[in-house]
Amino acid sequence: MIRAYTFASGKGGTGKTTVTVNLGTALAQFGKETYIVDSDVGMANLGLILGLESAPVTLHEVLAGKAKINDAIYDGPCGVKVVPSGISLQGFQSADPQRLKDVMKDLVSRCDFLLIDAPAGLGTDGVIPLAVADEVILVVNPEISSLVDALKIKILTEMMGGTVRGAILNRATMENTDLSRQKIENVLGVEVIDIIPEDPNVRRSAAYKTPIVVKYPESASARAFMRIAANIAGVEYTETEEVRKENFIDRLARALFRR
């Protein structure tokens, strides 16, 4: 069973941190022991969106050899375990990304699922997370620049002997300016695992420092996160009849995307 996933995109701001936090929380809601790790040691924000910005020990200290991983693990929503990175520039400078592999090996032995939030770009800190997971999932937006950068990540991952499981299309607007699911699959050469719609509730929930699957569980994006998490966990996820009716438009839009 695949247990360690890295969420990567190449391009910044496609939704890696949002996806990692919400899938991690959803997996915990399904009763899976789940760790989420911020490997974006330069521009850490996974801790920020969960209100852990003043965590005294972070991945920075662990990667600098100054602290043990046990001291950098915090309790997140619904029992998900969180390993944040620090926000100081000094901490970033003393962190050695080469240590990430050993840290991840240690963490994966403790849990059902380990989700790693990768940084944007192709620096050392961006490349190492691609090699430490069992599988990489690309987080893309329906626009060409996002695809081009995701393709670079895919090629790089494969050059390092890693595997790209597929792509999550985030921030889909269903407008005809969006790239179609088919086009994305053709360009990337991997399956689009699922589609998360553009949803103003994502920003709202971030303001409350709470994952959207907790804050607005009925919202369109939260339901997409639950569906993807159920797929990863191999558990049954059925929406209630009421939600199913509300989802009709969503499903119609998804079907159109498959054209």
Ligand SMILES: Nc1ncnc2c1ncn2[C@@H]1O[C@H](COP(=O)(O)OP(=O)(O)OP(=O)(O)O)[C@@H](O)[C@H]1O
């Ligand atoms: N489905 C969505 N609908 C609306 N807004 C979204 C959605 N997904 C993400 N966002 C917003 O997009 C912004 C970027 O998201 P996020 O920080 O998760 O991206 P990222 O890929 O981790 O960025 P970075 O490369 O800077 O680490 C945030 O303001 C977030 O609230």
Ligand SMILES: [Mg+2]
């Ligand atoms: Mg991020």
